[in-house]
Each structure stands twice: as structure tokens, then as C-alpha cells.
Amino acid sequence: MPSARKTSQQADADVFTAIAHPVRRRILELLADQEQNVMSxxxxxxxxxxxxxxxxxxxxxxxxxxxEVRKxxxxxxxxxxxxxxxxxxRWIQQYERFWTLKLDALGEYLENADKHGV
Amino acid sequence: MPSARKTSQQADADVFTAIAHPVRRRILELLADQEQNVMSxxxxxxxxxxxxxxxxxxxxxxxxxxxEVRKxxxxxxxxxxxxxxxxxxRWIQQYERFWTLKLDALGEYLENADKHGV
DNA sequence: TTGACCTGTAAGCAATCGCTAACGTACAAT
DNA sequence: ATTGTACGTTAGCGATTGCTTACAGGTCAA
Known part of the structure; x- marks a missing residue:
């Protein structure tokens, strides 16, 4: 496997907890654009x-x-x-079927609304 | 719109926080199978x-x-x-491109590994 | 009615969270 | 060498979390 290396640190903290805080989510979004230092x-x-x-x-x-950090x-x-x-x-994908059901229902609704002219 | 009704209760609490706790995630999984009461x-x-x-x-x-509850x-x-x-x-999907990149890299790796016989 | 059942909620408590202020360390610049 | 910069870490604090215990309301069975 390509990245069998554990990059020196294993994930010992819960990811769900990590993304629970809005500030931490925002940080991840900032890092999506580019690597950044703490000041930035x-x-x-x-x-x-x-x-x-x-x-x-x-x-x-x-x-x-x-x-991950690089000094x-x-x-x-x-x-x-x-x-x-x-x-x-993966966890959230397990509920994807519910969305597709909802979307199907929505599609049906829109089709009917179109037919009956709303 | 079909469900413009707010079903009597608006979501006033953070969903990310709600799913942060493993017990609450498990509860959701249990409810995915079927409607259930508190005892169950x-x-x-x-x-x-x-x-x-x-x-x-x-x-x-x-x-x-x-x-949602039904008495x-x-x-x-x-x-x-x-x-x-x-x-x-939607939030997590914004990082989907990173996975596809990873998967592309994996695919390339496997292809090479195959060529060179590993 | 009485009692068993199903549930929500409040009180209380230890543990954790999220923050600031203060400090220490490592590197850079002068 | 001294000063300034970038960062991690600690102590300490109030607020929140997650739980248990205890209680109260509503429902069913006898």
C-alpha cells in the first residue's frame, strides 16, 4: 500500500469531536486553500x-x-x-439512501406541480 | 416547496455537535432500521x-x-x-476532491505495481 | 382506584471544554 | 549579544457536558 506509513502520528482523537467546533471547521477550510502558518x-x-x-x-x-505540521x-x-x-x-454515506428517497419524492412533487400548473 | 413546514420545531442546535457523541451516532443508526421507543x-x-x-x-x-417524536x-x-x-x-463534500486525488494516486500506484510485478 | 409502566426533567456532581494570560523555547535579525 | 518574532504549553477560570439519582406526569391493566 502507498501510505502504509503512519506518518509518525496515529489519529488518537475522535474526528467527529474535532470537527464539532465551528472554529476548527473554519481552520480546515482555510487550510483547504493552502498550507499556512499559525499567524496566518x-x-x-x-x-x-x-x-x-x-x-x-x-x-x-x-x-x-x-x-499535519512541517517546521x-x-x-x-x-x-x-x-x-x-x-x-x-463513510458514516454519513450510510444515510444517503434517505436523501435519494427524499429527492425522488421531491421530483415527483415537482412533476405533478408542473402537470397541474402551479 | 414540499416541506416548507418547519415540522413545528426548527433546528436550533448544531448538527455537528449532535453527531459528535458516539452514543448519539449509535442511536441514529438504530433509528435507521426502524422507528423505536426509548426503552428499545x-x-x-x-x-x-x-x-x-x-x-x-x-x-x-x-x-x-x-x-422526531410521535407519541x-x-x-x-x-x-x-x-x-x-x-x-x-455538504460540508464534507467540499473535500471530496482531495479523496479523488488520493484515489487517482492510488490507482496510478497500483497500475505501476502491476506492470512491474509486485 | 391502585399499581405497574413509559417517559421527561430537574438537581447535583465530576470531568471536560474553551478561553485568556503568562511563560518558555527556538529561530531570525540587527 | 540583544532584541523581536513565531510558536507551544501551562495554569487557572467560568461554562458546559455527560452522567446518575430522584421525582413527577401521563398511560394502561387489574
Whole structure:
């Protein structure tokens, strides 16, 4: 297997818990665009929470395996490691059939609405 | 629209928080099979947590809109209302491209491994 | 009615969370 | 060497979580 290497740190924290906090979700979104250091990541939240808090959130994300660090000089560059989101993805996919049912119902409704002119 | 009715209760609690707890996720899974009352839902956890705790978890799921109740005699029947999982689904789908990239890389790897006979 | 059943809820408690402030460390710049 | 920068970590705090125990309301059976 390609990435059988555990990249030195195993995901020992719950991913569902990691993404439960809106700030942590926002951090992941920021990292989706590009690798970033802590200062850069803290800036969007500067008005609300401190850099230290962001650092602590990053620790949680790191423990859950959703993020990895690379040290470059005095800055720590964080990048998204989305593989562990797979657990959430698979869990939620198990309810996909409910959506398709809903969508079928919606489709039927729209078709009828069209027929009867609404 | 078909379900413009807010079904009497709006989702005022965070869905991400609601699914963060493993017990609550398990409850949703149990409800995916069929509508169930509290006793029946509590039974799988009986060895670990009380019925009261389950009741409190159900309250949270209800507030997040993931579950709805129907009272039948002295029992309250809970059923899955999966529509609000859509928020999570859409959020996580925004990272789907990362998976496809990973899978492409895996496919390439396997192809090469095949060619070179591993 | 009385009693058993099904459930929600409140009180209370230990544990955890999320934050700030303060500190220490490592690197960079001068 | 000294100063400034980037970051992690700790202590401490109030708030929240997750649970149990206890109680109260509503329903069914006798």
C-alpha cells in the first residue's frame, strides 16, 4: 500500500469531536486553500479569539490526524490531511439512501406541480 | 416547496455537535432500521448508561432536528429525520476532491505495481 | 382506584471544554 | 549579544457536558 506509513502520528482523537467546533471547521477550510502558518491562521479570528486558542485548536486537529505540521524556520506550517475525514464521510454515506428517497419524492412533487400548473 | 413546514420545531442546535457523541451516532443508526421507543433504544446501552441519559441524548438529537417524536399511548416513538445531516454532508463534500486525488494516486500506484510485478 | 409502566426533567456532581494570560523555547535579525 | 518574532504549553477560570439519582406526569391493566 502507498501510505502504509503512519506518518509518525496515529489519529488518537475522535474526528467527529474535532470537527464539532465551528472554529476548527473554519481552520480546515482555510487550510483547504493552502498550507499556512499559525499567524496566518489566527488572523481571521483575531477579533474574537487569541492566537493561543488557535494553537490549541490546531493541537486537537493534529491529534485527530486532520492536520499535519512541517517546521520551516521559526514558523510551523500546517496542511490539511483529509484522509481521516473518510470516517465521517463513510458514516454519513450510510444515510444517503434517505436523501435519494427524499429527492425522488421531491421530483415527483415537482412533476405533478408542473402537470397541474402551479 | 414540499416541506416548507418547519415540522413545528426548527433546528436550533448544531448538527455537528449532535453527531459528535458516539452514543448519539449509535442511536441514529438504530433509528435507521426502524422507528423505536426509548426503552428499545436504551436496551443496547443498558450495561453502560441509564435510560435517563438516553433520554437526554434524544433531546439533543431532537433539538438538532435529526430526530422526531410521535407519541403513541404511553410510549414515545422516535424516528430518524435525516434531512439536517445535509449540512454535514455538504460540508464534507467540499473535500471530496482531495479523496479523488488520493484515489487517482492510488490507482496510478497500483497500475505501476502491476506492470512491474509486485 | 391502585399499581405497574413509559417517559421527561430537574438537581447535583465530576470531568471536560474553551478561553485568556503568562511563560518558555527556538529561530531570525540587527 | 540583544532584541523581536513565531510558536507551544501551562495554569487557572467560568461554562458546559455527560452522567446518575430522584421525582413527577401521563398511560394502561387489574
Amino acid at each position: 491562521l489566527s488572523q481571521p479570528f483575531a477579533a474574537e479569539i487569541s492566537r493561543s486558542a488557535i494553537s490549541q485548536h490546531l493541537k486537537i486537529l493534529q491529534d485527530s490526524g486532520l492536520v 520551516q524556520g521559526r514558523e510551523h506550517l500546517y496542511r490539511l490531511e483529509v484522509e481521516n475525514l473518510n470516517e465521517v464521510y | 433504544l436504551s436496551q443496547p446501552f443498558a450495561a453502560e448508561i441509564s435510560r435517563s441519559a438516553i433520554s437526554q441524548h434524544l433531546k439533543i438529537l431532537q433539538d438538532s432536528g435529526l430526530v 403513541q399511548g404511553r410510549e414515545h416513538l422516535y424516528r430518524l429525520e435525516v434531512e439536517n445531516l445535509n449540512e454535514v454532508y
